[in-house]
Amino acid sequence: MAINPYLNEEDIPPPKQDYTITVKNTGEVIEVDHTDLPQGEEGREGSLLSILLSKGIDLDHTCGGVVACSTCHIYVVEGGDTAPEPSETEEDQLDFAPAVRDCSRLSCQCVPDGSENVVVEVPSWKRNEVSEDH
Ligand code: FES
Numbered sequence: 052m053a054i055n056p057y058l059n060e061e062d063i064p065p066p067k068q069d070y071t072i073t074v075k076n077t078g079e080v081i082e083v084d085h086t087d088l089p090q091g092e093e094g095r096e097g098s099l100l101s102i103l104l105s106k107g108i109d110l111d112h113t114c115g116g117v118v119a120c121s122t123c124h125i126y127v128v129e130g131g132d133t134a135p136e137p138s139e140t141e142e143d144q145l146d147f148a149p150a151v152r153d154c155s156r157l158s159c160q161c162v163p164d165g166s167e168n169v170v171v172e173v174p175s176w177k178r179n180e181v182s183e184d185h
Contacts, residue, residue: 063135065097066165072102075128075172085165094159097181099125099171103158110173116159121148123158130169136162149172 065088072081081102088097089105094116100123103110111122121144127134131154137145141160145151163169 053093054134062138063097063162064164066163068165070130070133070165071161071168072099072163073154073170074103074108075091079106079108082180083165090141095155095162097104097162097163098136098159099127099163099169100158101175101185103171110158110180112158112159118160121145124151124174125158126152126154126174127138127156127161127171128154129168130163130167131156133163133167133169135164137161141179 066085069085070083070144072083073079074081083102089101092101092104093112098116100110100112100116104112110125113122114120116123118138118140123160124145134156137156137160141157144157145155150156159172
């Protein structure tokens with residue numbers, strides 16, 4: 052797992068309870084077990100990117116999850132408030148992402164706390180990443 056030396060990994064705790072992530076594009080519902088989070092995936096521990104990758108959803112993540120690109124951009128259409136606000140660095144990177152909405156996040160940095168279920172949507176130009184073939 053890539054670690055960004057400029058980020059304090061202690062800033063964002065992993066989820067404290069189980070929740071689900073629904074991928075709006077496919078209707079797939081992912082059960083997140085907060086006691087068995089994916090290890091060794093890119094992005095912060097408990098991040099949407101790390102969980103989606105562990106379930107075979109091959110989202111782009113060019114920089115390896117260290118907030119140096121915007122390729123892991125997704126929409127968190129429900130439950131986004133359960134994750135800490137984006138950092139200034141994340142917001143700066145999101146400026147480079149196309150079709151940003153209020154609910155846009157870099158999935159490698161977005162760590163829901165598990166207090167609500169989450170619904171995500173993969174932006175339209177990336178939808179081949181969530182095809183039924185994964
Ligand atoms: Fe590059 Fe998330 S993978 S910012």
